[in-house]
Amino acid sequence: xxxxxxxxxxxxxxxxxxxxxxxxxxxxxxxxxxxxxxxxxxxxxxxxxxxxxxxxxxxxxxxxxxxxxxxxxxxxxxxxxxxxxxxxxxxxxxxxxxxxxxxxxxxxxxxxxxxxxxxxxxxxxxxxxxxxxxxxxxxxxxxxxxxxxxxxxxxxxxxxxxxxxxxxxxxxxxxxxxxxxxxxxxxxxxxxxxxxxxxxxxxxxxxxxxxxxxxxxxxxxxxxxxxxxxxxxxxxxxxxxxxxxxxxxxxxxxxxxxxxxxxxxxxxxxxxxxxxxxxxxxxxxxxxxxxxxxxxxxxxxxxxxxxxxxxxxxxxxxxxxxxxxxxxxxxxxxxxxxxxxxxxxxxxxxxxxxxxxxxxxxxxxxxxxxxxxxxxxxxxxxxxxxxxxxxxxxxxxxxxxxxxxxxxxxxxxxxxxxxxxxxxxxxxxxxxxxxxxxxxxxxxxxxxxxxx
Amino acid sequence: xxxxxxxxxxxxxxxxxxxxxxxxxxxxxxxxxxxxxxxxxxxxxxxxxxxxxxxxxxxxxxxxxxxxxxxxxxxxxxxxxxxxxxxxxxxxxxxxxxxxxxxxxxxxxxxxxxxxxxxxxxxxxxxxxxxxxxxxxxxxxxxxxxxxxxxxxxxxxxxxxxxxxx
Numbered sequence: 310x311x312x313x314x315x316x317x318x319x320x321x322x323x324x325x326x327x328x329x330x331x332x333x334x335x336x337x338x339x340x341x342x343x344x345x346x347x348x349x350x351x352x353x354x355x356x357x358x359x360x361x362x363x364x365x366x367x368x369x370x371x372x373x374x375x376x377x378x379x380x381x382x383x384x385x386x387x388x389x390x391x392x393x394x395x396x397x398x399x400x401x402x403x404x405x406x407x408x409x410x411x412x413x414x415x416x417x418x419x420x421x422x423x424x425x426x427x428x429x430x431x432x433x434x435x436x437x438x439x440x441x442x443x444x445x446x447x448x449x450x451x452x453x454x455x456x457x458x459x460x461x462x463x464x465x466x467x468x469x470x471x472x473x474x475x476x477x478x479x480x481x482x483x484x485x486x487x488x489x490x491x492x493x494x495x496x497x498x499x500x501x502x503x504x505x506x507x508x509x510x511x512x513x514x515x516x517x518x519x520x521x522x523x524x525x526x527x528x529x530x531x532x533x534x535x536x537x538x539x540x541x542x543x544x545x546x547x548x549x550x551x552x553x554x555x556x557x558x559x560x561x562x563x564x565x566x567x568x569x570x571x572x573x574x575x576x577x578x579x580x581x582x583x584x585x586x587x588x589x590x591x592x593x594x595x596x597x598x599x600x601x602x603x604x605x606x607x608x609x610x611x612x613x614x615x616x617x618x619x620x621x622x623x624x625x626x627x628x629x630x631x632x633x634x635x636x637x638x639x640x641x642x643x644x645x646x647x648x649x650x651x652x653x654x655x656x657x658x659x660x661x662x663x664x665x666x667x668x669x670x671x672x673x674x675x676x677x678x679x680x681x682x683x684x685x686x687x688x689x690x691x692x693x694x695x696x697x698x699x700x701x702x703x704x705x706x707x708x709x710x711x712x713x714x715x716x717x718x719x720x721x722x723x724x725x726x727x728x729x730x731x732x733x734x735x736x737x738x739x740x741x742x743x744x745x746x747x748x749x750x751x752x753x754x755x756x757x758x759x760x761x
Numbered sequence: 762x763x764x765x766x767x768x769x770x771x772x773x774x775x776x777x778x779x780x781x782x783x784x785x786x787x788x789x790x791x792x793x794x795x796x797x798x799x800x801x802x803x804x805x806x807x808x809x810x811x812x813x814x815x816x817x818x819x820x821x822x823x824x825x826x827x828x829x830x831x832x833x834x835x836x837x838x839x840x841x842x843x844x845x846x847x848x849x850x851x852x853x854x855x856x857x858x859x860x861x862x863x864x865x866x867x868x869x870x871x872x873x874x875x876x877x878x879x880x881x882x883x884x885x886x887x888x889x890x891x892x893x894x895x896x897x898x899x900x901x902x903x904x905x906x907x908x909x910x911x912x913x914x915x916x917x918x919x920x921x922x923x924x925x926x927x
Contacts, residue, residue: 384781396848396887427781434794434832435888437901470779475790475830478886492789492822494829510784551892553850559892597849597887638891640850654849658886664829 311565311578312539314527314547315520319407325442327449330410336455338529342418343463351422355525357533359545364390364481364518365596365636367620370525376505377423378513385513387425389416389522390486391432391439394478396597396658397638400549401519403561405432405439408523409446413469415522417455418529420467423515427468431486434475443471478662482710483516485664496666497710520549540566544619548637550579554592555643557581566619570594571608573618574641587643590748591726594623595635597655598715600722601648602632628718629725644748648730649741652723653681659716670713673704677720684731687738694731698724763811769799773815785816789826792816793833802842803834831885839874839881841919844898845907847884850891859895860884862909866916879923880916 323329330336342351356371377385389412393401405412412430420428432439447469450456458466472490474480480489484498487509508514524546528536537545544566553559556574558581564573573579574589583589589604610616611630616623620634642651660674680697683689701717708714724731734741765773773792780787792812793804800808804827813820827833834842843863847856860882864870867880874881890896893905904915 393889394887397850397891399889399891402889427779429779433889434790434830435898437898472779472787473791473794475794476832476885477830489790490787491784492786492816492826494825510781510787553891553894554853559894561892593849640853640891642853646853651849651852654847654852658848661831661886 311563311568312547313563314531314536314539315404315408315411315523315549316561316563325407325409325446327410327446327453330408331453334530335410336414336450338526339414339417339421339455340461342421342529343461343465348422348424351418351529354533355422355528358524358528358536359533359543360521360524360528360536361543361545361620362518363520363524363548363637365395365598367634370517370521373505373517374419374423374515376503377515378506379424380513383512384426385424386509386515387416387420387423387428388486388490388509388514388516389428389430389519390481390483390516391430391436391519392474392478392481392486393436393519393636394433394481394662395636395638396655397553397593397640398551398596398636399553400551400561400637402436402439403551404519404523404549405436405443409442410450411523411526412443412519413446413450413455415525416469417450417460417467418525419515419517419522420469421465425515426466427470429490429509430469430471431480431490432471432473433480434473437473440471440473447471477664478658479664479710479712482712485710486516487514494664496664497712499709541617541619542621544621544634548618548634550618550637550639552580552639552641554639554641555584555587555646556641557584564618566617568618569608570616570618570623573639580639580641583641583643585643587645588748589641590644590646591642591648593632593638593640593642593719594618595633596638597640597658598718599633599635600628600631600718601642601652601726602722603726606630606726628722632722645745647685647745648723648727649681649685649734652719653678653685655719656681656716659712663712663716667708667713669704669707670716673700673713674716676700677716681720684734685741687734687741689731689735689738691732691735693735694724694728763800763805763807765795765799765815769795777816786818786822789816789818789823790830793823793827797833802838802840803836837874840879840923841899842881842883843915844883844885844888846886846888846890846894846896846898848887850887851894851896854894856895859897859907859909859912862912866912879919 360370361367477495479485480495485495489495504514575582593601610625624631656678660678663670665671701720704713705717730746777788809823813823895907896905
């Protein structure tokens with residue numbers, strides 16, 4: 310059993326309510342921080358922990374906090390990014406639904422460290438029942454003196470508000486989120502200026518993911534140095550992985566980042582193996598944007614080493630032969646799945662979610678979807694595969710925000726590793742309508758072909 | 762004339778108070794949700810103009826936001842909206858079959874509403890329930906691990922609720 314820091318109390322009956330959460334040791338981190346530490350000491354502790362942003366980018370949280378500008382007389386804000394929308398990712402939902410006080414405590418400690426007297430939780434609109442849960446937790450925390458004015462007699466004031474989005478993946482990008490919080494369309498801003506200098510209402514702002522802010526609680530409880538000892542290298546602490554697709558036990562798991570991908574997929578503690586006795590074909594290990602990997606490159610790196618569930622190991626081999634930890638959305642495909650069709654659904658997703666600001670993304674995502682639809686339905690040409698490659702390359706790096714890259718990478722990786730499956734669709738326009746390509750050689754340790 | 766009840770107007774003030782003075786535009790998304798729930802499940806131009814007047818905004822500021830976010834309906838919808846997710850993880854678990862089943866069962870296509878005004882079918886992109894696929898959103902909540910039998914039960918449940926409330 311791996312160590313659990315976030316979900317260790319998830320199964321305690323009544324943990325959603327204040328009384329039980331408090332009885333189980335809740336708000337000890339808040340008490341410790343507010344009574345015995347300065348805001349800078351809290352930030353130092355987070356720095357020492359090596360905690361990296363859990364939303365997808367993996368940027369060191371303590372460093373992000375230290376960039377926050379603190380001009381005299383200008384309010385600063387912490388904004389919690391609960392716009393979880395990356396296909397395959399549903400871990401923040403779990404935290405908010407079942408451990409709301411853990412998030413509220415994390416927000417309180419972080420708000421204290423950053424000097425945010427008004428902190429906002431920006432939650433995706435579709436999680437429509439969760440604001441009630443969060444607002445209940447906020448009301449309970451306030452009734453017990455953890456929020457409001459002069460908390461614990463320290464002179465620190467803090468309020469937390471829930472702000473519901475309305476259906477836009479792009480609002481998970483921090484500057485789009487800020488625009489949306491200001492009541493505008495979710496169009497990402499050009500950086501610089503960075504939110505740390507000029508964020509919501511032009512005030513210095515830190516935007517952190519739900520899981521990141523929840524992790525601040527165990528960091529304060531056990532100490533940053535102790536937290537940093539869990540895991541390996543720059544992948545410290547524990548990480549929530551939401552696993553889905555063709556596995557026996559889909560769900561949210563907390564792992565310490567030393568376990569192997571193979572153990573994660575096949576052990577009964579986690580995914581419990583591939584469903585229906587099928588064989589593993591491919592996996593997208595970190596949310597839909599990260600490169601898909603065929604089974605042969607997933608379990609072992611190109612050097613033949615065991616691939617582990619951590620930031621470094623998952624990206625070992627770079628984009629040609631590796632992937633990314635991303636948001637921890639782990640999507641497993643068995644031998645019966647069609648990579649072309651799966652890629653088509655992702656292309657459609659990104660076309661739907663493109664904000665339309667930048668031409669390469671606005672036009673390119675729709676174009677890729679059309680071509681993929683043709684290939685999937687047996688109307689494609691060989692040259693379409695090269696055209697797709699060309700389009701994705703022209704989107705990547707040429708947009709204001711990373712949505713363009715996120716749309717390009719799944720298509721690039723699918724062609725890179727599964728080009729023969731695309732070609733089979735083109736060569737067998739009738740057959741591809743009635744059956745899937747199958748496992749082919751993807752489970753064998755074959756050399757991977759990288760298109761020029 | 763479109764107007765919130767006094768109770769809802771109090772709620773509007775409460776939402777506006779969450780944001781700094783003069784930044785009432787920040788309340789736009791939450792207030793549009795409130796308006797959509799209150800005025801028949803969609804946002805007519807009258808409703809949007811009313812929200813603009815409440816928040817002291819130009820109507821265009823409301824239109825441009827309402828047209829950007831997928832959860833705001835800009836034309837009338839049925840009383841119950843089946844929003845079926847069809848992105849990768851749901852597709853793997855057979856969301857296409859669920860969409861087809863609902864189409865046959867209700868006799869409508871995607872984006873259409875049944876003649877009795879009860880049901881609208883929509884396909885949506887990833888709702889964050891990938892481990893519990895296939896799924897759909899129905900009102901405030903998710904309905905997960907869908908099967909044709911579950912869909913039947915949900916349709917029946919909606920019909921019953923509608924009959925009781927009429």
